[in-house]
Amino acid sequence: MKDINKSAQIKLTISRIVVYAILIFLSFLCLFFFYLMFINSTRSHAQLQGGFTLIPSNNFFTNLKNAWNDSDINIPVGMKNSFVVALLSGLLTTYFSALTAYGTYVYNFKLKKFAHLFILAIMMIPSQVSAVGFIQLAFKYGLTNKLWVLIVPSIAAPAVYFYMRQYLEATLPLEMVEAARIDGANEFKIFNQVVLPIMKPAIAVQMIFSFVGSWNNYFMPSLLLNKPNVKTVPVMIATLRSADYSKFDMGKVYMLMLMAILPVMVIYVILSKSIIKGVTSGSVKG
DSSP states (O other), X not given: OHXXXXXXXHHHXXXXXXXXXXXXXXXXXXXXXXXXXXXXXTSOHHHXXXXXXXXXXXXXXXXXXXXXXOTTOOHHHHHHHHHHHHHHHHHHHHHHHHHHHHHHHHOOOTTHHHHHHHHHHHHTSOHHHHHHHHHHHHHHTTOTXXXXXXXXXXXXXXXXXXXXXXXXXXXXXXXXXXXHHXXXXXXXXXXXXXXHHHTHHHHHHHHHHHHHHHHTOOHHHHHHOOXXXXXXXXXXXXXXXXXXXXXXXXXXXXXXXHHXXXXXXXXXXXXXXXXXXXXXXXXXXX
């Protein structure tokens, strides 16, 4: 009996070692590219052309100064524009997708199943196909060079809706909604004060994805924004990369890329804590 227990413990230990080794390797792969970006942001253009290295150089503040003072871009304005678009898009996407999922899950109406399937069908359409008509509409009615043109369409997010609907089906008992109605709460109060706390982990996850997706979005801003005061960070990075050879400085490009990724990392850390807290502590307290 002791030999069997000892053999099982050995197998369990080996399994844990293998799992930890895989996790360490995957973590290294993820963090290595961030480290490499930081290293490249400390090197000059000539040093970057010289090849690969893991040792930091002494051009960090020079690259920062050159990028900050570049006449073709305005980093503070670009960061502000990207943050406003990403934050508002993330909030609108998660809130209205959760509200739509709540409506199709809780309420019974004639076209309920059709509405659900229609939203899922829209998810199958490539974003580039739907963007063509939207861009034509924006140019026709003079809606270009306005940040809200990038924010408002984020309300319609079929993929986020689908995730929220699946989460509600797994976590929200309909009896809880009925009990809130019996207590006299109106529908928006039920959603905002009862349902949203339950959905906190799902909202945090989708907020991360929506924020990062909007922050890194280059396709739509590059077509709709051409004035310097409304450009976002990805458009500014593309501007630096497309500069003529006499002005091209890879050190500035890596510096701007490093500055662009820092807010995303901060948001991820903040919302990751919310996910863990929401899962471990629960959302309904007695």
